[in-house]
Amino acid sequence: EIAIAATIPSLLFMFALYMSIHYYAMKHKIGGLPRHELPRFRDVMKEGGHLLLPLIFLILFLLWLPSLSLAAFLSIIIALVIPNIVKTTRVNYRTVLEKLIEAAKTIIMISIIIVACDIANAVLVQTGLGLTITRILTMLVKENPLAGLGLTAAGDWVIGLILPTTACYILSAALFAPPLIAGGFDPLAVHLFIYYFAMMAPLTPPVAIPVFVACSIAERAGYKTDFWKAMWYGTAFGALGYIIPFVFMFDPSLLILGAEPGLKLGYDVVQILARTLFTGFATLLLVATIFGFYVKPLNIFERIITGVASALLYIPDLTYTWNFIGCAVGLATYLYLKIVAKPKLITRIPAS
Template sequence: MAVEEEQKQFDADELLKEFDSEADKRVLTGFIGKIVSAIAICFTLFQLYTAFFGVLDAQLQRAVHLSFGMGLIFLLYPSRHNWSRTSIHPFDLLLAIVGAAVPMYVVVTYHQLVLRAGTVTNLDYVIGGIGILMVIEGCRRVVGKPMVIVALCFIAYAFAGPYLPNILAHRGVSPSDLVAHLYFTTEGIFGIPLGVSSTFIFLFILFGAYLESTGLGKFFIDIANSIAGWASGGPAKVTVLASGMMGTISGSSVANVVGVGSFTIPMMKKLGYEKEFAGGVEAAGSTGGQLMPPIMGAAAFLMAEFIGVPYLDVVKAAVIPALLYYMGIWIAVHLEAKRKGLKGIPRHQLPKLKEVFWNRGHLALPLIAILYLLVDGQTPTKAALWGIVIAILASALRKSTRMNPGQLIEGLEKGAKGVLGVLVACATAGIIIGVVTKTGVGLKLAGGLIELAGGMLLPVMFFTMITSIILGMGVPTTANYVITATIAAPALIQLGIPIIAAHMFVFYFGIIADITPPVALAAYAASGISGGNPMKTGITASKLAIAAFIVPYIFVYAPVLLMVKATPVEVTMAAVSAVIGMFGLGVAMIGYWYTTVSGAVRVISFIGGLMLIEPGLVTDILGIVILIGLYFFQRNKANAQ
């Protein structure tokens, strides 16, 4: 049994490396391994020190953060896929030294840079140019080529401005001006994204590393099994619950798929679900974790900074759409189980909820504490710090979960290594933002999008959706939000959409790129576990996640779903009617309600569901009437068979 578990973990690790370049890092041992571990621990200690005693000036904090990150990236991620994963190539060692030294130039010469007020010397120009190249190369290694291509296109745009058509034309940017803007101001590489990475995001990733060490993931799976494992299609419902809970501490759809799917996909297949459906459930459930408060793949912190609202406002706005997303998957899974007559797992084979909470319920205390602190008005930094402390203390309440000194030190190391993907993605996103602010292309693209849509909101949303999905393909959560928020959101804002609705809209479609064919990394990873067809798995996942394609349109027209300028009664009514509406959409997607549903009934059910999701008394009444009529029709049809 132990051998089987070890093989399963090996296969999971290999699968994660295949679909998530961030996981494909070196495993170093011996003296060099200890040196790299020491660097990672020092990185975490620096972040903890500045969190406790106050961060440095913005550019200094971000420069030290980037210096540690770039050094570790080149030490841990080989330049070529066929290079050794157990030793460091001399070329990578050289790049690690250069990558760490270049940001420290900003620290060493900080006062001179301030006094020069943006004037770039020849040495600055050389150092800045190398720094930009180091960030792009680090991004290629950790994040992958899609984001690098986007960044390079923006750099090319900065130089090509005078030669472009009128709508995209600008006077052009000289190399020295671009380097100065991207590397020696806080509007480029050292901009808001890296600033958030160097404060909130790092601490929450460290928090997640300690939670993982306590065994919280197994706790979530056991809770989900005890709650839903016995029901119709139990393992699939377990997947939905466990993936949603894991989303509170994970920032990667693919990592969620591999972590939870290694257990749940085989269970679903054993029960009788088709390979593609089993993989689709896991992919959709795991991708939704990035939409689930409070962490939301760390993008919530960036969103709060970008739009200038308290972090808690972003969390509140995300709650109802996230619940609708998971409710839609749950309903689809239930109807599919009923259609196929799939039973759950016998209760005696499942963990008892009372015993699960008695043995490991204390592991949830850090999450409860963080939510309480955020609601109480504490900053995300303070909430994350207390979360880390409480996670360590809570784990000590029982011997089975207690972390020993070695695990505490390992947590410091895992936190530093875990932030590298976000760090370099944020730095690269800073290049994109820097070009946008330098050339004004953001407003040009927004104006062009509005003009293409004839100034009408619905076409603008459709074009924005397509843009966000394309830009989100193969790009991590934080990075795709930064890109879409910079390029696509301004078009919606220009048409008078509330800023939080516009940003949430592009965030949603950037995220579900992970399950949208043809580039559906989460679905491809799930198919690697299930053995199903990757494209069919992606299509199935997209059908199950139908709420993610519809709800953003609804909350743009009716921000009440985001709790924007709405009373508690309005929010409650909108949420309840939307949940009922999700059932109508589920019937349309699965084609079953007591018995097989005809094509016409599926269309009518889809329309009724949409009416209920759209807030409003008239649409709610019409939607309810439609679904009640379909209920009696389907019930009578089932009884007649």
């Protein structure tokens, strides 16, 4: 149920990342690799296609087996066996042993963190601090739901800078979930909102783990990197995903399922499709605003227009009035840039 509910928000975020890279490449005239340098799909699948089988089995096990632990265990066994079918992908069992030792150490660390979170939760209860935070947040949610969500996201983000995702979610759920649910928000949406920001916290400064990893990989590949520029783009990519949770909090139709347990549609299909399309178009216009490209490079005035249209499309108005206005502005801007402004043909430089 949780995986199904998270499907549309995750696809929207992936769409935002894809369009960000695409618009950045178009603006800076960066092309892909020449076709003759690309490996043939048939050859790739012939050499390593069997490595997809463990993932396929994992998905099937998750659907068929009653226990998640059993599904994960059987998938790990298959992942150890399948690579040995082909000589080029055979497993070095010394490496497997080292990874098992690392996994055991990781489990110990996670257990310690969970125990520490439980202690922190007990301290919050005993001192009354947790009750105070809950009371303040409950009052804020009733007066101004958006401000309450903003405070929750900020608190979740701060905790996520210190703790790993799982531990951050456990502690944040104990602090922030009850007042949000008491304020009338959908329980599933609330927990996805909290987990979403717990997961996203390390992506942006001051932690920005992906930026360090990306710079390290690029430098090993022989490319010079500008850390602060990479930090800016990491922040821009992360910011694209921060708005989507606020949308599904006010309009949970993005989560497909309703509050009742079970794999049943909780909302009308038209409502689900409408909110998905409006949010997708809003994300596209937000990408255009941030990266300054929409059909052609945008000037500051054009970026303001796409930004306003994006904001209107994000408004979770169940009558869709503001959404249609934003859609009209976005389409009008596209037609103006396509027909009136007549963008020059962009010559893209092949990647090297």
